[in-house]
Amino acid sequence: MTNNSFSALAALAAATPGAAGCSEREMVRQSGKVKLYRYRPIARPSVSTPLLIVYALVNRPYMMDLQEDRSLIRGLLNEGLDVYLIDWGYPDGADRFTTLADYLDDHLAGCVAHILEAQHLDALNMLGVCQGGVLSLCFSALQPQRIKNLITMVTPVDFHSPADLLSKWARRIDIAAWVGDGNVSGDVLNQLFLSLMPFRLTQQKYVDLLAANPDRAGAENFMRVEQWIFDSPDQAGAAFREFVTWFYQENRLAQNRLEISGRKVDLRTLRVPVLNLIGKRDHLVPPAASLALKGLVGSRDYTALEFDLGHIGMYISARAQHEVPASIAKWLAAR
Amino acid sequence: MQPDPWAQWLAFSARFTPGASPSGIAQNASSFAPFADLSERFNAAARAYFDGAANAPAAAAAQSFGDSLRELFSEIQLPWNLSAGTGGAPPMFTPNSPALGASRESQLRAQRMAEAWRRIEEAQRRLQRFGADAVREAAATFAAGLAAAPPQAPSAEALHKLYGTWIDCAEDAYARAAHGEPFCNALADYVNASSEWRKELQAGIEHSAKLLDLPTRSEINTLTQRLMAVEHELRALREQSRPEAAATPQRAPQRVPRKKAKP
Numbered sequence: 001m002t003n004n005s006f007s008a009l010a011a012l013a014a015a016t017p018g019a020a021g022c023s024e025r026e027m028v029r030q031s032g033k034v035k036l037y038r039y040r041p042i043a044r045p046s047v048s049t050p051l052l053i054v055y056a057l058v059n060r061p062y063m064m065d066l067q068e069d070r071s072l073i074r075g076l077l078n079e080g081l082d083v084y085l086i087d088w089g090y091p092d093g094a095d096r097f098t099t100l101a102d103y104l105d106d107h108l109a110g111c112v113a114h115i116l117e118a119q120h121l122d123a124l125n126m127l128g129v130c131q132g133g134v135l136s137l138c139f140s141a142l143q144p145q146r147i148k149n150l151i152t153m154v155t156p157v158d159f160h161s162p163a164d165l166l167s168k169w170a171r172r173i174d175i176a177a178w179v180g181d182g183n184v185s186g187d188v189l190n191q192l193f194l195s196l197m198p199f200r201l202t203q204q205k206y207v208d209l210l211a212a213n214p215d216r217a218g219a220e221n222f223m224r225v226e227q228w229i230f231d232s233p234d235q236a237g238a239a240f241r242e243f244v245t246w247f248y249q250e251n252r253l254a255q256n257r258l259e260i261s262g263r264k265v266d267l268r269t270l271r272v273p274v275l276n277l278i279g280k281r282d283h284l285v286p287p288a289a290s291l292a293l294k295g296l297v298g299s300r301d302y303t304a305l306e307f308d309l310g311h312i313g314m315y316i317s318a319r320a321q322h323e324v325p326a327s328i329a330k331w332l333a334a335r
Numbered sequence: 336m337q338p339d340p341w342a343q344w345l346a347f348s349a350r351f352t353p354g355a356s357p358s359g360i361a362q363n364a365s366s367f368a369p370f371a372d373l374s375e376r377f378n379a380a381a382r383a384y385f386d387g388a389a390n391a392p393a394a395a396a397a398q399s400f401g402d403s404l405r406e407l408f409s410e411i412q413l414p415w416n417l418s419a420g421t422g423g424a425p426p427m428f429t430p431n432s433p434a435l436g437a438s439r440e441s442q443l444r445a446q447r448m449a450e451a452w453r454r455i456e457e458a459q460r461r462l463q464r465f466g467a468d469a470v471r472e473a474a475a476t477f478a479a480g481l482a483a484a485p486p487q488a489p490s491a492e493a494l495h496k497l498y499g500t501w502i503d504c505a506e507d508a509y510a511r512a513a514h515g516e517p518f519c520n521a522l523a524d525y526v527n528a529s530s531e532w533r534k535e536l537q538a539g540i541e542h543s544a545k546l547l548d549l550p551t552r553s554e555i556n557t558l559t560q561r562l563m564a565v566e567h568e569l570r571a572l573r574e575q576s577r578p579e580a581a582a583t584p585q586r587a588p589q590r591v592p593r594k595k596a597k598p
Contacts, residue, residue, distance in 0.1 A: 096556070097563055106570065165513055172523030177530035180537070181556050196513075199408075199505040204498075207374055211495055 021065040023074050025085070029114045033089030036111045039077055046080030047332045049125050049148050050115055053085045054108065054139075056131035057235060058189060061087050063228050063315050064129070067221070070316040075325025081332070086111050086132075091236040096183050098236040100138075100243060101261040108139050112146050123148040125332060130154050130285065130311075134247065137293075138258070141265045144272060149335050151328060153277040154314050156285045158254040158292035159247050165196055166284065170248040179241045186232030196283060225316065254292055267293075273301035275331045277324065282311040303331060376407050377498055384481075385489040394482040401478030404501060408470045441542070444535050451532035458525035465512045465521065472511075473504040480504075 029036035053073070055061035064085065065073040076083050086108065091098065115124055123146050128136025133155025140147045159167045169192075178184070194201045209222055252258035258265040274297050278290045287306065294302055305327055307314060314320050384400035434442035477500065486493040512518050541551045 093555075094559060097560055165510070168514060168519050169522055172519050174523075174527045174530060177534065178526055180530070180534060181552070197506055197509075199502050199509065203373065204502045207498065 021062040021073075022068050022071060023065050023077060028084075028118070029111060031107060031110055033091065033095070034107045034111075035087045035089065036114060037085045037087065039073060039083040039085070041080075041082065042074075042077045043080045045082065046329060047082070047125070049121065049123070049332075050082040050084055050119060051076065051125040051127055051151075051328075051332070052112065052115060053083065054126060054128045054132035054136045055086065055088070056129060057088050057103070057135075057239065058131055058186075058232065060228060060231050060233065061085055063312075066224050066228065066316055070221070070318075070321065072315050072320070072325060075321055076328065079325050079329030081329060084111070084115055088233070090233040091183055092234070093183065096181065096237040099238045100135075100246075103239055104135060104139050104142065104260060108135060109143065112139070112143075116146065122146070125149045125151070127151040127153060127328070128155055129315075130156075131243070134243075134253065137253070137267060137270070138260060138265050140272065141267055141270050142260065142263055144269060147272050149273045149275070149332060150270070151275040151277065151331075152290070152293065153324075154279050154282055154285045154290065154311055155276070155293070156247070156289040157296060158251065158289050160251045160254070161286050161288035161292070163286035164289055166192075167248050170244050173244075175241050175244045175249065179237045181237065183237045184235040184240045186234050189235065190230060190232050193284070225312070254296060256296075267296040268298040270297045271299050273335050274299045274303070275328065276302070276304040277314070277327070278304060278306045279309045279311055279314045280306050281309060281313070284311045301335070373407065374498075377404070377501070378494065380404060380407065381489070381494050381497060393485050394478075397478040397481035397485070400481060401474035404477060405471050405474035408473075408505065409467050441539070444539055448532055448535045448539075451528045451535065454528035455525060455532060458521050458528060461521040462518070462525060465518050466509070469508040469512045470505060473501070473508040476508065477501050477504040 023042075024040040025037040026040070027035050028038045053061070053064060055064065065071045068074060073083055073085065088103075088107070112124065112126075116122065125148050126136050126140065128134070128151070130153070133152035134157075136150060136152060137155070137157070140150050156164070161167075212218070214222060246252045246258060250257070253265065253267070256266060256268070274293070276290060276293050278287050279285070280287055282290075291304060294304060307320065307323060309317055309320055314324065380400055380403040383403070384396055387396040387399060432446070434440075434446065436442075480500065481497075486497065537552065541553060544551045
């Protein structure tokens with residue numbers, strides 16, 4: 001056994017990924033566990049309206065700013081955007097009855113109001129990512145006067161598209177019984193996500209990693225992503241039950257049947273410019289699930305950009321670093 | 336001089352072997368052991384294939400390789416087999432036996448748990464069958480592809496590529512099964528039975544807690560819901576007091592619906 005034989009494992013063992021974000025930022029608002037961050041600018045401003053990133057509830061948002069050379073946020077800052085990010089935190093037992101309406105009307109609306117008041121604006125730009133894109137669509141339809149431009153990224157809209165395996169599984173499950181009165185474990189959800197491609201996600205990626213014999217930097221890159229994948233917050237039970245029932249099982253958003261707290265979420269009322277970013281190789285949110293947005297929004301200014309990337313690749317791949325932030329900035333600058 | 340691919344793969348597999356490292360690094364790699372073992376066995380099967388291919392028809396060697404992979408991967412632990420299994424709690428009561436006496440409620444609860452456990456195990460067996468069928472289908476596809484276009488030389492790259500091809504076959508076969516209605520039904524049965532089992536277990540624990548005058552989850556839930564209702568009302572009042580509130584559509588203050596107390 002040579003020293004080289006152990007180099008990959010040594011690099012992995014020594015990796016100190018510290019995956020909590022790399023760009024400088026300041027917490028500007030906190031309400032319970034939900035925090036709003038504003039990132040320090042690093043380039044000359046190109047777009048005056050701030051951009052609020054709304055991430056998913058099911059994973060931690062530091063994936064948006066994983067490391068300097070793999071950071072969507074850093075890319076946006078480099079393009080001269082004023083970037084805010086919501087961190088939903090880790091729900092615990094006290095949050096089990098938190099509903100989607102709570103997330104939208106209290107947390108998301110509170111963050112939007114804070115930014116608008118602080119910057120003396122009527123509307124801001126919003127970037128919703130994955131499940132956060134669904135929340136962004138709902139918020140924008142409910143409070144369109146507060147949105148100037150909406151960007152959705154790897155966001156499911158039609159939850160019954162043929163390739164959506166997660167949806168097929170979810171449709172037959174008794175969600176109310178599964179959730180009960182509690183939260184849903186992030187660990188259990190991870191098992192579900194791994195089950196979508198078990199051979200690739202539980203075996204091949206590790207074999208490939210070691211076969212590639214990564215150096216320390218490569219090992220740290222891998223470990224950061226690994227840390228993020230399995231750093232999964234528990235889900236507030238009520239909101240999870242609503243999300244799975246209304247979206248995955250009943251497909252209410254695409255069928256124009258969604259109501260939140262008695263208010264209809266009608267995407268046809270959404271007339272602001274919309275940019276829809278899609279990963280062609282996304283196994284979690286199939287392209288068809290996102291592309292359906294075009295036929296549902298009322299906006300005449302709708303743009304869809306497809307990238308030959310997977311779900312996670314849309315945030316962290318080298319190609320995404322070059323293409324995604326620049327596309328967003330260019331689109332915003334034109335509006 | 337060309338490196339020996341077998342030696343490379345042996346070294347590769349040995350990286351994962353706990354205790355093989357004088358520096359103790361391998362202890363940190365113990366989590367790699369399950370798939371490292373698979374890698375090593377894949378290597379052995381591939382070597383047998385290359386050895387056999389020299390002396391037998393390509394189709395026969397490929398078939399043999401596919402068969403060994405099928406056997407090798409039939410043991411894969413899929414996620415739904417991790418949380419509960421046949422080695423778990425056995426049913427304590429026979430379903431449908433009469434529940435009599437002062438402990439009647441407890442007997443019924445135990446019967447419901449036993450029935451739920453039976454359904455969990457039955458669903459797990461169905462899911463395992465789907466997994467095994469997918470691996471068998473993958474092995475056949477893999478062998479057919481290999482027979483049609485066998486690799487030219489057993490290099491380390493060729494072995495790694497073969498492994499990638501095998502994973503592609505396995506994922507394709509698995510996806511075909513996983514998208515099917517029988518698989519979806521089996522998975523739903525597994526989750527639903529697990530939910531039922533957990534609900535009965537929680538009810539039993541609540542019952543015991545009440546006997547000991549300990550706070551129960553239901554009581555804490557009730558308090559949480561009351562607190563949330565107060566918070567909602569407070570927030571609504573604050574919104575109403577804002578000057579611009581009239582222009583912004585807000586949801587009505589709502590009471591969090593009370594849930595029935597658990598039995």
